Amino acid sequence: MFDLRTDMALVKVHDLKMHFPIYTGVLRRHTGDVKAVDGVSFDIIEGETLGLVGESGCGKSTCGRAVLRLYDITSGSIVIDGDDISTMSQDDLRRKRPTMQMVFQDPQASLNPRMTVAGIIGEPLDEHTKLTKSEREARIYELMDQVGLNRDFANRYPHEFSGGQRQRIGIARALALNPKFIVCDEPIAALDVSIQAQVVNLLEDLQERLGLTYLFISHDLSMVRHIADRVAVMYLGKIVELASRDDLYSDPLHPYTKALLSAVPEPDPTLHDTAERVILTGDVPSPSNPPKGCNFCTRCPAVMDICHRVDPEFLTVRPGRQVACHHYSETKNTNVDQPVT
Amino acid sequence: MTDRTELDPASQYQAPRNQWLDVWDQFKKHRGALIGALIFLFIMLGVFAGPLIYWQDPQYVPTGREFLKLRDMRPIYAVIWDSGAKVDWAHPLGTDNIGRDALARMMSGGQVSITVGLAAMALSLVLGTAIGVLAGYFRRLDGPLMRFTDLFLALPLLPLLLVAVLLFREPLKAGFGIEGGVFILIVTLIGVTSWMQTARIVRGDVLALKEREFVIAARSIGAPSRRIVMRHILPNVLSPIMVSATLGIASAIITESALSFLGFGFPPDFPTWGRLLFDSVDRMTLYPERVIWPGLAISVTVLSVNYIGDGLRDALDPRIRGR
Numbered sequence: 001m002f003d004l005r006t007d008m009a010l011v012k013v014h015d016l017k018m019h020f021p022i023y024t025g026v027l028r029r030h031t032g033d034v035k036a037v038d039g040v041s042f043d044i045i046e047g048e049t050l051g052l053v054g055e056s057g058c059g060k061s062t063c064g065r066a067v068l069r070l071y072d073i074t075s076g077s078i079v080i081d082g083d084d085i086s087t088m089s090q091d092d093l094r095r096k097r098p099t100m101q102m103v104f105q106d107p108q109a110s111l112n113p114r115m116t117v118a119g120i121i122g123e124p125l126d127e128h129t130k131l132t133k134s135e136r137e138a139r140i141y142e143l144m145d146q147v148g149l150n151r152d153f154a155n156r157y158p159h160e161f162s163g164g165q166r167q168r169i170g171i172a173r174a175l176a177l178n179p180k181f182i183v184c185d186e187p188i189a190a191l192d193v194s195i196q197a198q199v200v201n202l203l204e205d206l207q208e209r210l211g212l213t214y215l216f217i218s219h220d221l222s223m224v225r226h227i228a229d230r231v232a233v234m235y236l237g238k239i240v241e242l243a244s245r246d247d248l249y250s251d252p253l254h255p256y257t258k259a260l261l262s263a264v265p266e267p268d269p270t271l272h273d274t275a276e277r278v279i280l281t282g283d284v285p286s287p288s289n290p291p292k293g294c295n296f297c298t299r300c301p302a303v304m305d306i307c308h309r310v311d312p313e314f315l316t317v318r319p320g321r322q323v324a325c326h327h328y329s330e331t332k333n334t335n336v337d338q339p340v341t
Numbered sequence: 342m343t344d345r346t347e348l349d350p351a352s353q354y355q356a357p358r359n360q361w362l363d364v365w366d367q368f369k370k371h372r373g374a375l376i377g378a379l380i381f382l383f384i385m386l387g388v389f390a391g392p393l394i395y396w397q398d399p400q401y402v403p404t405g406r407e408f409l410k411l412r413d414m415r416p417i418y419a420v421i422w423d424s425g426a427k428v429d430w431a432h433p434l435g436t437d438n439i440g441r442d443a444l445a446r447m448m449s450g451g452q453v454s455i456t457v458g459l460a461a462m463a464l465s466l467v468l469g470t471a472i473g474v475l476a477g478y479f480r481r482l483d484g485p486l487m488r489f490t491d492l493f494l495a496l497p498l499l500p501l502l503l504v505a506v507l508l509f510r511e512p513l514k515a516g517f518g519i520e521g522g523v524f525i526l527i528v529t530l531i532g533v534t535s536w537m538q539t540a541r542i543v544r545g546d547v548l549a550l551k552e553r554e555f556v557i558a559a560r561s562i563g564a565p566s567r568r569i570v571m572r573h574i575l576p577n578v579l580s581p582i583m584v585s586a587t588l589g590i591a592s593a594i595i596t597e598s599a600l601s602f603l604g605f606g607f608p609p610d611f612p613t614w615g616r617l618l619f620d621s622v623d624r625m626t627l628y629p630e631r632v633i634w635p636g637l638a639i640s641v642t643v644l645s646v647n648y649i650g651d652g653l654r655d656a657l658d659p660r661i662r663g664r
């Protein structure tokens with residue numbers, strides 16, 4: 001029955017689909033969809049960090065944005081803090097926005113070049129609170145302290161900062177309304193390695209102090225291992241494996257996860273040379289025309305007959321571990337010979 | 342300095358500053374813009390405050406003996422090369438062929454030309470920006486509004502202007518008086534026939550801007566569309582708007598001149614810079630000053646406005662500020 005964990009979940013995403021229509025021809029007829037996110041389900045428990053990893057183009061960022069309803073989703077349900085926001089009107093959504101915020105990938109592009117730092121951090125306050133001028137100022141300074149920005153920077157413009165500082169401004173803006181849930185959309189991808197550590201540590205610090213819940217989107221597996229409590233692996237719009245961090249890194253189940261983890265650089269030179277690497281061949285299929293059956297069947301090193309015919313279900317194979325692979329499902333034995341409708 | 346805690350907390354940090362102060366600081370640094378602003382101010386003062394000091398009636402036409410005495414007077418500086426020139430200190434810039442004072446006509450013509458230029462520019466700017474932003478930001482409006490813009494671009498403007506003047510002059514004259522009616526008519530006509538370039542440029546910029554992450558960030562904060570447009574989109578499309586605004590003043594003054602020249606603008610005895618210019622063209626070789634002064638006034642006004650626009654555009658962009 002119901003897992004205790006699901007009741008504590010702050011964010012519950014069920015069968016989320018985000019399809020972008022393709023119009024072709026003279027008449028601009030609807031001829032297909034780019035299935036950027038195609039049936040994703042996960043829960044995030046209050047106070048934890050869910051890492052979302054996958055190669056570029058697999059729909060991670062779209063998923064993150066869809067969860068916050070920055071797109072009008074195709075179908076599915078998203079429950080955040082008890083309210084289903086998947087069909088909420090923009091007005092109701094606006095009132096819900098303070099609980100959920102986002103940190104963006106490119107700190108340069110996510111800050112308006114014409115606004116000062118104080119203006120950028122103060123914008124959510126203007127939108128949702130009725131603070132007096134001095135209260136607002138005090139709150140802006142408090143936020144700048146929290147993310148480690150010098151208060152003298154309040155009057156400066158984004159172009160005067162380094163990448164790491166800009167990302168801190170972005171984080172301060174996300175924190176302004178005391179959110180419970182923050183989607184971090186590759187917040188460290190555009191930063192230097194030394195700065196990456198600073199920003200990630202800042203995020204962890206803030207989580208500890210403010211009890212935040214993160215959806216941490218990244219393609220950097222080592223960084224996700226550092227920050228996440230649980231990790232979801234995405235491939236071509238679907239989650240293929242969802243497990244706690246230690247389980248996933250020590251014993252990956254899905255062939256794609258295995259391949260992904262074996263690609264992580266190994267600092268030890270002897271281990272590096274002897275490591276068994278799973279090297280995938282071929283390219284990721286187009287999300288507008290995914291293969292029949294399992295999405296990964298075109299590149300899977302352990303592909304079976306059934307994989308080309310039946311899309312594997314996303315099943316709990318062990319407590320707290322969910323995998324979408326025929327190797328771990330009972331359908332392997334029962335459905336093989338039956339024709340698929 | 343190292344021990345910050347001993348300082349009075351209030352004095353430690355600069356309070357968030359009004360951004361317009363930064364803009365003004367930068368504007369002051371742009372020498373061309375400052376000179377342009379001074380010259381424009383000087384022209385405005387001369388044109389609007391000048392008649393308070395220089396009491397000549399621009400409409401006064403002398404008759405009889407006085408007419409013969411006053412007509413075709415040369416500007417005062419003509420004595421430098423022609424000691425026999427007909428000059429009088431009472432008419433420093435001379436008079437025209439029916440004895441009206443040239444300086445007084447320049448002043449009263451300038452009032453009309455500058456007002457028409459600014460008003461028509463403002464109208465076309467508001468129209469162009471509004472249509473451009475709506476078309477760029479709201480996908481549903483894009484098709485209809487841009488086809489509407491194409492429609493206006495395809496219209497033959499001069500014949501259209503002439504027909505519109507013929508149609509609407511009389512009712513407007515009845516409502517607002519001869520000058521008021523023609524003023525409204527000309528400003529409206531120039532405004533509604535010159536917004537298309539602005540609209541197209543603004544739309545293009547808005548299309549690029551609205552996919553930028555800071556606009557998505559504003560949406561994730563929950564800002565409604567109108568505030569996203571006002572706070573994030575408009576400030577970032579200011580540069581192209583500024584450029585078309587400054588160019589718009591020039592073309593508005595010139596279009597008004599062309600209309601007046603064709604006899605469809607203000608009445609013939611009502612001076613504007615364009616009118617003065619065109620009236621004097623046929624006797625340009627004998628009396629070059631009658632062309633030079635209005636021409637110079639138009640050029641200097643346009644140039645100074647262009648420089649002001651240039652300086653404003655730089656001052657409004659924080660990335661250029663401080664250079």
